[in-house]
Amino acid sequence: MKHVLLRTSWQAIIGIFLCLPIFYSATSISTFNKDVEKDLWHVKAITPDGRFLDVKAIDQNGKIFSVKALEIDGNTHLMDIKALVGDHDDEMLPVKMLASGDAFFPIKAIGKNGEIYDIKAITHDNVKLDVKGVGRTGSVIQIKAISQYGMLFGIKAISPSGITHDVKGIKMTNLDVEAEINGVPIFAHIKAFPPPVNLGSDYILNVRMIHTDGVSFPVRAIDAAGVQHKVKAFYRHGNAYLLDVRAMIDGKNLPLAVMVSDDALSPVKAIGTDGQIYDIKAIGENGEIIDIKGTESLGNIIHIKAVQSDGSIHGVKAVSPTGVFYDVKGIKMNPALVEGRISGVEIRANIRALPQVR
Structure with missing residues (x-):
């Protein structure tokens, strides 16, 4: 089955929602409030046999950093995904889906000066797999790690106690450029959601x-x-x-x-x-x-x-x-x-x- 990302701007079947693109600094969104209580969830790719692959940020020099989902004051409805960089993992950079002409959208972390960090899933034999936006359902974009054989692995946020949330791209406008962070145009935000229930035909x-x-x-x-x-x-x-x-x-x-x-x-x-x-x-x-x-x-x-x-x-x-x-x-x-x-x-x-x- 081919996974093709629909790249044309979409219009809702019911009504139209349109916001202007947002421009802001990555440093300003490292946290919404430095005094709040924050818990970190692991971000992993899940293989078909149930193994976990670390998802990491990699800078231009090849240095590897952790990627985490951020729970703030117990809020797990919609969690930020951050790359923890710096000498002591003390700087949080936003992880976003970049605007791109590629068939699949690249997932990157964005530094305070617009520098780009690759986001990769790393196998146990140290193969670095691309993490991409690969398919869209309305305002939500599926994010997968892509193996060297073309297999797609889901991306999850996992709490220390074993609760899992789905990591997805999210669009709040129908614009090709959702926002701009430190001069870098992005197509969608990356968040961790609780798994949805089956609504069936309850539209x-x-x-x-x-x-x-x-x-x-x-x-x-x-x-x-x-x-x-x-x-x-x-x-x-x-x-x-x-x-x-x-x-x-x-x-x-x-x-x-x-x-x-x-x-x-x-x-x-x-x-x-x-x-x-x-x-x-x-x-x-x-x-x-x-x-x-x-x-x-x-x-x-x-x-x-x-x-x-x-x-x-x-x-x-x-x-x-x-x-x-x-x-x-x-x-x-x-x-x-x-x-x-x-x-x-x-x-x-x-x-x-x-x-x-x-």
Whole structure:
């Protein structure tokens, strides 16, 4: 079977999401906060017979460095992949999928001055295998180590206790250049995700507030006239890692985002193609209007919660028709306050539904 990466820009079946490319410094994204608690997961290629191959970064002089997945304050929904360089592995460099004209996309670490480190899987007899982006399902790109015989080995992040996450490329825009880091154009970010569940034919999931009393309420977009519109999560292109969350308004499916704000709790809104803003609320018992907010931020993740007037906080989930739950989260690729723009509106984070973590 040939693995061919679809390189044309893609357009979602349901709605269009477009952000401007991001430009930032690799040194600024070594960690989001130096004071947070960080745990390192191993990054390995897995052979068909179950052996683990080390995944390493290699500089231009052939020096080899560790590659790790970074768990920040217990957040394992969406973990950064970093190369640990320096004399004491004390500098963390981002690992990214570079923009390229090749059939398969190269995976590299990027230094603070734009220097490039190769990412290789190393066999037990010291053969260095390429690690590439080889196939795409929607916004997620498969990453594999490629043996000298053309075999493809999956890449996993493995915790010290043996929990495994899948290492994948992720695109947040439909642009050929997703962002630029220290002058290096990248096609996609590299993250570790929890393994998805089988959604089968459950292509549209309901977005619900889950009350601590064990009841659920619908989440809705509300327009200026007070009309309520459904909010759904969409499973498409076989991508069960990262589901779009959209407001269904006047025949369009509009993206949700955490907004830029000075408030302690960040507003969550839907954004129209003309930049119009729609409130996102849960509709409680007897029609109570309940705020949906971005609350605590951990690494790449902003928790999305329903906040009642008495201050009580409740989860927000995407629920499939067969009862599969996904966590609705704000996700960030950029450490700056402004993640990007949707229809000209600055946003703090995109909103997606991700598999639940153990």
